Amino acid sequence: MNLSAKIELLIQAKKLSASQFADTLGIPRSSISHILSGRNKPSLDVVQKILIAFPEIPAEELLDDKRDLSISVPSPKIAPTPTASTPSLFDAPTPSAPESPRNILPEQTIVQSNLRRPRESSSKTPQPVVAAPSSTAHLAKKIERVLIFYTDGTFTESKPQ
Structure with a gap:
């Protein structure tokens, strides 16, 4: 199983959306979208952030294509989503x-x-603007x-x- 498939399995096992997963890792949502679609492969930075956010996942299982990913159920560290108080x-x-x-x-x-400030100060008398040549x-x-x-x-x- 390749790394992209393991990431997809991790997202499903943790019952997260791709957006929530990206927010948890602190990476752009488009990065996860590109990884899941197969357009891009996960970078070292993404792998490191996964291992930090999900310490229960052994690095060897995540990185070795010959090993399956065994996932336990503890909830991830989800970044707070904006609310009305934000x-x-x-x-x-x-x-x-x-x-x-x-x-x-x-x-x-x-x-x-x-x-609230008046347009003209009271000491000046307003001068009417007379139509003049454009110059x-x-x-x-x-x-x-x-x-x-x-x-x-x-x-x-x-x-x-």
């Missing part, structure tokens, strides 16, 4: 390393405070600031001089 990407994170001293508030607070129409708008949001929850803010 924070999502859109929860207001506490920035871990602000890029500037001004960026110490969570993004949600900054965005909400900016939404001067862009002069009516100026960039106030540029925000760049990063995937780790931090951001940078730039204002023109």
